[in-house]
Amino acid sequence: MTRAFFAIVLRDLRLHATSGGGLLLAPGFFALVATLFPLALNPAPATLRLIAPAVVWIGGLLAVLISLERIFGEDIEDGSLDAMALGLLPLALVALAKALGHLVAFGVPLLVTAPLIALAYQLDTATTGKLLLSLLLGLPALTLIGLFAAALTAGLKRAGALIALIVVPLELPVLIFGVWSVAAPAGGGQTGLIYLALITLGALILLPAAVGAVLRLVLE
Amino acid sequence: MTEDRIAPVLKTEDLAVSRAGRLLLTGLTLTLEPGAILHVSGENGIGKTSLIRTLAGLAPPAGGRLWLSGVPFMEDPQGHRESCLMIAHENALKPALSVARNLTFWAQVWGATDASVAAVRRLFGLAALWERPVRTLSQGQKRRVSLARLAFAGDRPLLLLDEPWVGLDEAAAQELADCLFAHARAGRAIVMTSHQPVPMAGIATLHLKAHVAPAQEETETV
Numbered sequence: 462m463t464r465a466f467f468a469i470v471l472r473d474l475r476l477h478a479t480s481g482g483g484l485l486l487a488p489g490f491f492a493l494v495a496t497l498f499p500l501a502l503n504p505a506p507a508t509l510r511l512i513a514p515a516v517v518w519i520g521g522l523l524a525v526l527i528s529l530e531r532i533f534g535e536d537i538e539d540g541s542l543d544a545m546a547l548g549l550l551p552l553a554l555v556a557l558a559k560a561l562g563h564l565v566a567f568g569v570p571l572l573v574t575a576p577l578i579a580l581a582y583q584l585d586t587a588t589t590g591k592l593l594l595s596l597l598l599g600l601p602a603l604t605l606i607g608l609f610a611a612a613l614t615a616g617l618k619r620a621g622a623l624i625a626l627i628v629v630p631l632e633l634p635v636l637i638f639g640v641w642s643v644a645a646p647a648g649g650g651q652t653g654l655i656y657l658a659l660i661t662l663g664a665l666i667l668l669p670a671a672v673g674a675v676l677r678l679v680l681e
Numbered sequence: 682m683t684e685d686r687i688a689p690v691l692k693t694e695d696l697a698v699s700r701a702g703r704l705l706l707t708g709l710t711l712t713l714e715p716g717a718i719l720h721v722s723g724e725n726g727i728g729k730t731s732l733i734r735t736l737a738g739l740a741p742p743a744g745g746r747l748w749l750s751g752v753p754f755m756e757d758p759q760g761h762r763e764s765c766l767m768i769a770h771e772n773a774l775k776p777a778l779s780v781a782r783n784l785t786f787w788a789q790v791w792g793a794t795d796a797s798v799a800a801v802r803r804l805f806g807l808a809a810l811w812e813r814p815v816r817t818l819s820q821g822q823k824r825r826v827s828l829a830r831l832a833f834a835g836d837r838p839l840l841l842l843d844e845p846w847v848g849l850d851e852a853a854a855q856e857l858a859d860c861l862f863a864h865a866r867a868g869r870a871i872v873m874t875s876h877q878p879v880p881m882a883g884i885a886t887l888h889l890k891a892h893v894a895p896a897q898e899e900t901e902t903v
Contacts, residue, residue: 468789472775472782479777540771543739547762548790681740 465549466558473562477528487524487567488574494520495578506583513582514592514643518636520578521571521596522603522629528567529607529624532559533615537679546680553673560601560608560669568600588643591650595642598657599635605664605672606631612675635660688751689714690838690870691736697744700731704743706889713870715838718861718881721874723889729874730770732889733841736872738762750838766791766834767841772827776816780807780826783815793833801832804860805853821848831860840864842873846880854880 478484498516499509536542545555575596579589610627614620635657642653691713698706705728713719721729734740736747738754738761747754749761774783784807788798802808805825815823828845840861846854858881861871873879879886 465790465792468786472778472786475782476775476777538771539775540769540773541775543734543737543769543771544767544773544787545790546739547737547765547767549763549792550790551759 462549462554466554469545469550469555469558470562470565473559474566477562477566484566484570487528488570490527491520491524491571491574492578494523495581499582509582510584510588511644513579513584514588514595514640516582517575517578517592517596518599518639521575521600522632522636524571525567525600525603525607526625526628527621528563529611529628530621532563532608532611533676533679534620537615542676542680546677551673552676553669556608556612556672556676557669560604560672563608564601564604568596568604571600572596591643591654595639595654595657598654598661599639602635602657602661602664603632605661605668606635609668609672609675612672612679615676615679687715689748690717690750691872692748692751693736693745694747695745696735696742696747698728698731698735699740699743700728705731707744709745711887713839713872715868715870716865718865718871718884719873720879720881720884720886721872721889722876722886723874724891725876727889727891729876729889730843733767733769733843733872733874736839737765737767737841739767764837765839765841766831766837768828768830768843768845770843770847772823774815774823774826777814779812779814780810780818781812783826784829787830788833791830791833791835793835797832797835801829804829804832805856821850821853824848825853828857828860831864834864834869838869840869840871840873842871844875845873846875846877 495516498512502508504512533542536545546552550558572593575593576589579592584592607624607628610624610631611620613627614623617623638653638656638660642650642657645653689712691711693709693711696706696709696711697704698709709732711719721732723729731740735742738758742754749764752760754761773787784801785798788801802811805828807826807829810818810822810826815826818826824847831840834840845857849857861873861881865871
């Protein structure tokens, strides 16, 4: 079963790496969003530092979002999901493997890009560290919630906008605690990180089974 | 008569099959002993693919009962699915990846041994295509790659094939026929659909006919 699990993770990573834009798509999009704010606001450095956590988190959320539309669509169209459902793994673990592949393909490049954006926004090292920690704790929850929405809309054509409508409200708590854990006054940040960790833990416990159940219905 | 010495691989009783809430087939009663090969024919849209997916346990029966190796489907749906190897009409191959990577992936997901991956290379002339990305293959070559996954059957007792002959040239069709006969001799039961005559002598054919009146059709989607 472990072999089957990592076979799915690795295959999805390879497919992400070879698809249009590859692994640079998400960080490129992320950097683009982060560049737009200073250009549009023309702010003072102090303002930049103030908005930086929010900009990075919104950019991260959008970057996770743009890649989700096709996460199940191709596997359904080419018969892969049917064939995986006849394999050793329950669909909940297939979903978890796909989430992990997605997280590594899109989350890791985001984590590498985030310090560069922090540097451009003149954040100090301690704040950058907190920002990275908050992303590390929050990105798995963002991915799993997004996966759930992608499963719900899996049979539909052009589901991208619908996914965004479902995902963004569900991901608001992650966004709020993510920004709060970086920008809160002394002491508040840790509480934010704890909430982020709890949301990710809850998502990890509940969502793979939920995604598996939704996929089972999609297959029927 | 040697009945009941081994449970039949597949048994259905009054099985009904639906697709997206629409009832397609009813009253299907079948028994497939180890080594049996059944060709399911019938016009387009009659429900051949839906029957295969129902037998595989991907879609629940719309009615009636289904057993695999003596175990009722509802008792262990996951075990039922793990006991079937299905080669669907769609090839389930990723165009960006090589033949080798695609086949290794399915071997791992279906729990086949490394030896069977080595064996699959010798099937359907795949050695020559082994490192080529699937997107560079013709339709017939893709079908051969997809069918080569039959080598991953392991100890699964039931093989289900949906339109396996489409796109195959004469040599590949002959190799598929030989391969299926070999699986049957190994004690597996095989159900395959085809809307055209099948180049295998002496196998049973089930011809599906539309017999569900429109008034009886379920329109509600569950």
